């Protein structure tokens with residue numbers, strides 16, 4: 001159970017954790033209980049499709065960090081989820097190769113994985129301390145936001161591999177790492193979204209201004225659980241599900257927050273960066289993630 005809570009604790013930040021108990025019909029059972037690592041089949045296909053999405057994003061943005069994340073995932077190995085973890089061959093334990101846990105609907109039989117399979121806010125997750133990423137077999141995300149999600153979790157995985165001590169990070173250290181991850185994600189959104197997205201962020205900042213409150217000289221920002229704005233459909237293309245809309249909302253919210261602080265905070269750059277992490281942490285606490 002400890003492991004289970006660790007997963008939930010690190011679930012990708014999103015506006016709200018909504019659990020939908022209705023699963024899509026399982027459409028295959030070929031790896032059901034097979035005690036070996038699969039080389040082919042549906043889990044490999046999920047990995048390949050996810051990586052292909054990221055490859056397109058790297059081509060579009062030419063982002064060097066995303067390119068490194070892509071290489072890391074291309075070299076990753078698919079492992080099979082089990083009741084209390086996953087099956088990985090012994091040689092993989094310390095070799096630095098990232099493990100890619102691909103979840104398919106039948107994995108919902110395990111309570112450990114049920115929560116992630118039914119989480120309506122994200123497509124990918126990572127496990128600090130295990131150099132592992134979880135991908136769901138899902139048609140809920142368009143190619144672009146599938147890539148953004150994998151890139152985000154890949155960033156975390158790479159960071160935690162370099163800084164294993166971060167497993168025991170304080171709340172604010174955790175928020176700082178999340179801030180850096182979002183700063184990177186914001187760069188990608190800005191390249192892909194171009195001028196229309198910048199205009200959208202400006203309009204969001206205007207919407208926010210009357211909603212921001214100040215208490216003991218500390219600002220409190222609007223909630224990440226805002227109503228999805230259909231303008232985002234024009235900018236990034238149609239979202240494929242409510243789950244993707246939730247995901248987009250959390251990312252655009254973080255981008256608006258950082259833009260606002262960069263433009264309006266009167267402190268030094270270091271103080272602005274601190275304010276961003278504190279605002280993220282406040283939001284995480286509100287949704288019970290920290």
Ligand SMILES: [Zn+2]
Pocket residue numbers: 012013152156178181
């Ligand atoms: Zn994150």
